[in-house]
Amino acid sequence: xxxxxxxxxxxxxxxxxxxxxxxxxxxxxxxxxxxxxxxxxxxxxxxxxxxxxxxxxxxxxxxxxxxxxxxxxxxxxxxxxxxxxxxxxxxxxxxxxxxxxxxxxxxxxxxxxxxxxxxxxxxxxxxxxxxxxxxxxxxxxxxxxxxxxxxxxxxxxxxxxxxxxxxxxxxxxxxxxxxxxxxxxxxxxxxxxxx
Numbered sequence: 212x213x214x215x216x217x218x219x220x221x222x223x224x225x226x227x228x229x230x231x232x233x234x235x236x237x238x239x240x241x242x243x244x245x246x247x248x249x250x251x252x253x254x255x256x257x258x259x260x261x262x263x264x265x266x267x268x269x270x271x272x273x274x275x276x277x278x279x280x281x282x283x284x285x286x287x288x289x290x291x292x293x294x295x296x297x298x299x300x301x302x303x304x305x306x307x308x309x310x311x312x313x314x315x316x317x318x319x320x321x322x323x324x325x326x327x328x329x330x331x332x333x334x335x336x337x338x339x340x341x342x343x344x345x346x347x348x349x350x351x352x353x354x355x356x357x358x359x360x361x362x363x364x365x366x367x368x369x370x371x372x373x374x375x376x377x378x379x380x381x382x383x384x385x386x387x388x389x390x391x392x393x394x395x396x397x398x399x400x401x402x403x404x405x406x
Contacts, residue, residue: 245265247265248269249261250262250264251290251291253285256377260285260402261403262392262398262401263369263402266397275397279391279395296371297371297372302368303341307338307339312339315358324343324351374405375404385405
C-alpha cells in the first residue's frame, strides 16, 4: 500500500522530501486512525454502485452516504449485495513513449497481466493501461520495476462484470448521484456498472 502511494505521489512530481514528511506525520502520535471501507448501493434504474471510503468516523460516513443515496434516487445496500457484480483488479497506467506494447504484453503475461490497452489521460495524453487480478498486483508491479518502468499510477479498481446501458436521461440521473458521492470528503472513489 505504502509503495503504491509513494509511486503515485512521484508520478505527480511531488518532491521526495514532501513524501517523506507526509509519511512521518502520518506515523506520528497526532495521526488519526482512518479505516478504508467499501460501501455498496444501488443508484437510479438499478445501477450498482461501490463507494470506496477512508474515514475516521464510520457513523458519519454511513449517515452521509445514506443521505446521498436517498437524495440521488438510490438505495444504500448491505454488504455483499452489489460487490459480486464487480471484479477487483490492479490497474497500472504507463506513458507509452519508448515502450513496445506487443513485446511487453508477452513478457508480462507470466507476471499476472490479464488485459492491456490504450487510453488517454485527463489532458488527452496517450497512456497504456495494464490490468491484472488484484492478487497479482505485487507481481506485476515488481515486473515493471525490474524493467525500469515507473507507472503514472498504480491502483486497484472495481470493474463491472456486466455494464448496463441506459438512455441519456437515465444515465444523467445516475451520474448526478455518482457526482454527489464523489464530493463527499470521506469518499475516495466511486465505481458503477453504467455502460
